Amino acid sequence: MIQIQTWRDPRQDAAPSGRAGAGSDLIGARISMRNVTKKYGAFVATDRISLDIEPGEFITLLGPSGSGKTTLLNLLAGFQDIDEGEILIDGKPITHVPTHRRGFGMVFQSYALFPNMTVAQNVAFPMRMAGVDWATSDRRVAETLEMMRLSEHARKLPSEMSGGQQQRVAIARAIVMRPRVVLMDEPLSALDRRLRESIQIELRDLHRTIGSTILFVTHDQSEALTMSDRIAVMDQGHIIQMDRPLEIYRHPKSRFVAGFVGESNLIQADVLERRGDLVTLRSPSGHVFHADSRNVPASGTVTVLIRPERMALHETPVPGTAPATVTSALFMGETLRIGAVMEGGETLLIRCPDTAANHLPEPGSRIHVGWGPQDCWVLA
Amino acid sequence: MTSAPLAAHPAPARRSRLKSPALLLVPAVVFLAVIYVLPLIDLARVSVGTDPWWSHIARVFSVPLYWESLVRTMKIALTVACLCVLFGYPTALMIQRSKGSVQALIATAVILPYFIAILIRTYAWMVLLGRNGPINKTAIWLGIYDEPLGLLFNRGSVLLGMTAVLMPLMVLSIYSSLSRLDQNLVRAALASGAGPLAVFWRVLLPLTLPGVGAGFLLVFVSALGFFITPTLLGGPGDQMFAMHITQQADSITGEGFLQALAVVLLVITLVVVGVAGRLMGFEFIWGGGKLADTAPAATKLRRVSAGPPRRSLAMVAADAVGWPILRLIGRLPSGTGTWAVRILGGLVICTLILPILVVIVISFSKASYLTFPPPGWSLQWYEKFFSDSNWMTAFWNSLGIAALSAAIAVTLGATAALGIVRSEIRYKSALMLLLVSPMIVPPVVLGLSLYSLFLKLNLVGTVFGLAAAHAIGGIPIVVVIVAASLQAVDRRLEQGAAVHGASPLTVFRTVTLPAIAPGLAAAVFFAFLHSFDELVLSLFLSSPRLKTLPLMLWADVNYQLNPVLAVVSTLEVLLVVGGIFLARPVLGRSRGAH
Numbered sequence: 001m002i003q004i005q006t007w008r009d010p011r012q013d014a015a016p017s018g019r020a021g022a023g024s025d026l027i028g029a030r031i032s033m034r035n036v037t038k039k040y041g042a043f044v045a046t047d048r049i050s051l052d053i054e055p056g057e058f059i060t061l062l063g064p065s066g067s068g069k070t071t072l073l074n075l076l077a078g079f080q081d082i083d084e085g086e087i088l089i090d091g092k093p094i095t096h097v098p099t100h101r102r103g104f105g106m107v108f109q110s111y112a113l114f115p116n117m118t119v120a121q122n123v124a125f126p127m128r129m130a131g132v133d134w135a136t137s138d139r140r141v142a143e144t145l146e147m148m149r150l151s152e153h154a155r156k157l158p159s160e161m162s163g164g165q166q167q168r169v170a171i172a173r174a175i176v177m178r179p180r181v182v183l184m185d186e187p188l189s190a191l192d193r194r195l196r197e198s199i200q201i202e203l204r205d206l207h208r209t210i211g212s213t214i215l216f217v218t219h220d221q222s223e224a225l226t227m228s229d230r231i232a233v234m235d236q237g238h239i240i241q242m243d244r245p246l247e248i249y250r251h252p253k254s255r256f257v258a259g260f261v262g263e264s265n266l267i268q269a270d271v272l273e274r275r276g277d278l279v280t281l282r283s284p285s286g287h288v289f290h291a292d293s294r295n296v297p298a299s300g301t302v303t304v305l306i307r308p309e310r311m312a313l314h315e316t317p318v319p320g321t322a323p324a325t326v327t328s329a330l331f332m333g334e335t336l337r338i339g340a341v342m343e344g345g346e347t348l349l350i351r352c353p354d355t356a357a358n359h360l361p362e363p364g365s366r367i368h369v370g371w372g373p374q375d376c377w378v379l380a
Numbered sequence: 381m382t383s384a385p386l387a388a389h390p391a392p393a394r395r396s397r398l399k400s401p402a403l404l405l406v407p408a409v410v411f412l413a414v415i416y417v418l419p420l421i422d423l424a425r426v427s428v429g430t431d432p433w434w435s436h437i438a439r440v441f442s443v444p445l446y447w448e449s450l451v452r453t454m455k456i457a458l459t460v461a462c463l464c465v466l467f468g469y470p471t472a473l474m475i476q477r478s479k480g481s482v483q484a485l486i487a488t489a490v491i492l493p494y495f496i497a498i499l500i501r502t503y504a505w506m507v508l509l510g511r512n513g514p515i516n517k518t519a520i521w522l523g524i525y526d527e528p529l530g531l532l533f534n535r536g537s538v539l540l541g542m543t544a545v546l547m548p549l550m551v552l553s554i555y556s557s558l559s560r561l562d563q564n565l566v567r568a569a570l571a572s573g574a575g576p577l578a579v580f581w582r583v584l585l586p587l588t589l590p591g592v593g594a595g596f597l598l599v600f601v602s603a604l605g606f607f608i609t610p611t612l613l614g615g616p617g618d619q620m621f622a623m624h625i626t627q628q629a630d631s632i633t634g635e636g637f638l639q640a641l642a643v644v645l646l647v648i649t650l651v652v653v654g655v656a657g658r659l660m661g662f663e664f665i666w667g668g669g670k671l672a673d674t675a676p677a678a679t680k681l682r683r684v685s686a687g688p689p690r691r692s693l694a695m696v697a698a699d700a701v702g703w704p705i706l707r708l709i710g711r712l713p714s715g716t717g718t719w720a721v722r723i724l725g726g727l728v729i730c731t732l733i734l735p736i737l738v739v740i741v742i743s744f745s746k747a748s749y750l751t752f753p754p755p756g757w758s759l760q761w762y763e764k765f766f767s768d769s770n771w772m773t774a775f776w777n778s779l780g781i782a783a784l785s786a787a788i789a790v791t792l793g794a795t796a797a798l799g800i801v802r803s804e805i806r807y808k809s810a811l812m813l814l815l816v817s818p819m820i821v822p823p824v825v826l827g828l829s830l831y832s833l834f835l836k837l838n839l840v841g842t843v844f845g846l847a848a849a850h851a852i853g854g855i856p857i858v859v860v861i862v863a864a865s866l867q868a869v870d871r872r873l874e875q876g877a878a879v880h881g882a883s884p885l886t887v888f889r890t891v892t893l894p895a896i897a898p899g900l901a902a903a904v905f906f907a908f909l910h911s912f913d914e915l916v917l918s919l920f921l922s923s924p925r926l927k928t929l930p931l932m933l934w935a936d937v938n939y940q941l942n943p944v945l946a947v948v949s950t951l952e953v954l955l956v957v958g959g960i961f962l963a964r965p966v967l968g969r970s971r972g973a974h
Contacts, residue, residue, distance in 0.1 A: 077570075077571055078570075079570070099571060100569075100573050100574050100576075105571065106567070106572075108564040109564075110562055110564050112564035112567065112568035113568075114569070116586045116587055125569070125574070129573035129574045129575075129578055170568075173572065174571075177573070
């Protein structure tokens with residue numbers, strides 16, 4: 001039997017509240033997965049997934065529904081049994097440790113607050129389960145509620161609170177033990193956009209304060225980009241790419257990642273010439289442009305990714321631009337979103353800031369689109 | 381309607397009142413008032429029609445025979461309710477935790493007996509516990525004892541039989557409250573470091589307490605008025621209160637005392653239900669279907685604001701008493717809890733299904749008396765049943781009465797359900813309470829009260845009389861099922877149809893009716909079954925000329941236990957299995973009543 005102390009021991013924890021920043025003495029756990037496989041009948045939910053998460057990292061599992069991200073989280077939490085492979089926490093396998101002895105914190109999409117307990121009782125629950133004495137428990141609950149700005153709600157029942165407040169209580173419950181790992185299963189998707197954005201920032205700050213390793217599941221790519229240290233993009237039971245948000249966005253490994261994270265223009269182009277760092281490409285309409293030569297084979301056809309905000313819009317022909325016909329033009333607030341089609345049939349999406357220079361073109365009008373070599377990313 | 385616009389102008393208020401859905405409640409309310417409320421009032425009037433008015437009532441409480449029987453009845457009902465909680469909770473947990481076809485199988489094993497007549501299930505226990513029954517035979521074969529034991533006609537067999545008969549009520553009540561829980565609550569508790577026992581003690585139990593309470597009350601109240609099972613399984617020392625009423629009815633003693641007995645039973649039942657209803661809301665009677673009424677919301681709010689201090693007190697108590705014990709039990713091997721649930725649940729499933737299986741086997745027996753295993757196989761008892769004109773007449777009588785009764789109950793019940801769900805009237809809860817209250821009135825009391833009414837109206841021993849009497853119990857079933865189906869209909873679909881130009885009647889025909897059709901079909905079936913199985917009212921209201929199937933069974937069970945009864949039981953099981961199969965889509969959503 002594995003003792004709770006293996007991963008946490010709040011009884012020894014006498015550290016004052018408000019511990020600050022990177023110097024925290026509480027460091028998250030290292031999580032390693034080795035060929036983790038889970039099958040439901042013939043359906044393979046996670047297929048030989050291996051990954052390493054550094055202590056204290058904020059990792060987001062991002063993918064469409066059915067990609068296996070929630071399954072991976074459930075396996076880590078111990079709600080389901082692994083079919084093959086193993087999960088290691090700080091090098092120790094946890095396959096045979098039941099959920100309640102893993103000592104993680106967890107936040108659910110549906111909040112999952114105990115409706116029969118007050119906010120304070122909910123947050124105190126993990127403390128009670130660990131057998132922490134009342135004095136320590138009360139102090140820690142008060143601290144945590146303070147940190148989540150919930151102090152004045154301590155005696156309320158969950159049903160008396162708004163969704164955003166309830167989710168903050170759920171987060172408080174998950175972190176009250178200062179667990180080494182916190183799991184979050186789409187915790188923000190039930191909230192409206194404004195609230196979601198404010199809690200995103202709150203979570204980010206919280207992560208810096210408590211230093212736990214956080215595994216965050218979401219299908220919202222912008223959420224993943226803003227919050228994570230690294231993102232693992234999942235599809236059909238595989239991790240397609242795991243990297244820093246900037247890398248994922250700028251240098252996706254595949255069409256899937258490019259399409260799932262952010263908006264993209266994918267253009268098929270023939271390789272004409274490769275010289276040094278640059279490669280010369282030609283689109284179906286005959287538009288010749290240059291790109292960074294990384295990933296590019298010496299000849300043949302490649303797919304080029306150009307993010308909509310990297311496209312420059314001109315009303316008159318400029319050298320290096322290609323003509324296109326506007327199919328749609330939307331005013332989105334801070335940006336203009338313009339759909340266009342090139343002569344060879346390539347459809348383009350262009351986003352440009354709403355400045356005095358840019359004005360919304362009429363559908364059917366003619367524009368000229370250009371981009372530089374550094375705006376192109378050739379998909380492997 | 382087409383020429384209405386101009387003509388409608390002078391009296392718009394009156395027109396709209398005539399169109400109010402609340403009017404749909406009128407037929408059912410009038411029906412119940414005449415045939416159910418008035419006779420009960422009359423019963424009460426007769427019971428106090430002496431000088432001084434309390435002399436009969438006083439006699440009930442002063443004659444040891446009745447007083448002791450009342451105490452005994454309370455004790456038995458309480459014991460049965462406790463047993464049902466003890467064994468029902470693990471069973472409900474087992475259903476909730478199993479998946480797919482296993483879950484369907486276990487759930488069916490619980491639901492199936494729920495819809496089989498109490499008389500038949502009690503008879504099955506008589507077979508199972510009999511001198512030559514399977515239990516005695518097995519024990520002798522295993523060498524546990526040499527001579528068959530008298531397992532029947534004692535307190536133990538009464539408790540066992542009643543617990544088995546009422547168990548499904550408890551399991552379904554707890555299960556419905558378990559299944560409404562967010563499964564992530566259990567996961568959240570686990571992730572917070574709570575072991576399986578702590579999850580049960582701190583999360584599952586507190587949150588399903590309303591379901592347990594509802595089940596406990598339903599079982600307790602039903603057990604109070606129980607008559608069939610204790611009569612057949614009990615000995616002389618196990619007389620329950622309801623039995624005196626029928627016995628007194630056989631030998632007509634002084635007018636008024638009999639009614640006093642019934643009134644005492646009724647008042648006790650109503651007080652229990654009333655107190656429980658004040659505490660937890662009357663929804664428990666029909667399984668928690670919330671009505672669009674302002675009253676329940678108000679009580680809920682009040683409870684919430686009054687809640688926290690009391691709750692934390694309960695929590696301190698739970699911490700102080702329960703938690704140390706749980707920590708001790710927590711040292712047991714990790715699978716213990718799971719196995720305890722499986723063993724207790726498995727035991728319950730066995731006691732629910734085994735008697736029925738034994739009876740089915742017995743019906744193919746060659747022997748002319750009850751013995752198990754049968755010495756040989758034959759269809760002779762089926763032949764006997766189908767060729768005996770008495771049995772066949774009773775069968776057709778039951779069929780006719782049940783069809784008529786179902787027609788009455790569904791017509792009145794479905795319109796009333798529409799009125800309840802779709803109208804905006806005040807006192808909705810009170811009306812719903814009136815409509816479902818026949819579920820909790822002891823049938824013996826109802827039978828006695830109807831008897832004098834039927835004598836006056838010359839309805840005793842008539843098909844229509846019996847059908848109408850059975851419909852009293854059928855209406856609550858129909859109202860509950862149809863109301864649940866109606867509440868599941870998306871109002872926006874109806875509004876959508878109306879916006880696109882459908883008249884109210886067209887909306888009902890094209891949108892509402894198809895949506896509630898499965899519920900309606902289930903209601904028809906269960907109202908039919910209720911009447912087909914009804915025994916107690918028939919005992920009071922039938923005559924020797926009009927025998928129903930349960931009456932024939934009752935006479936035979938008391939007179940001689942022969943395998944023809946097993947044949948009838950087997951046919952009933954077939955009927956119920958077929959019905960459940962057809963009604964499957966609705967069963968998940970609503971809980972019918974027996």
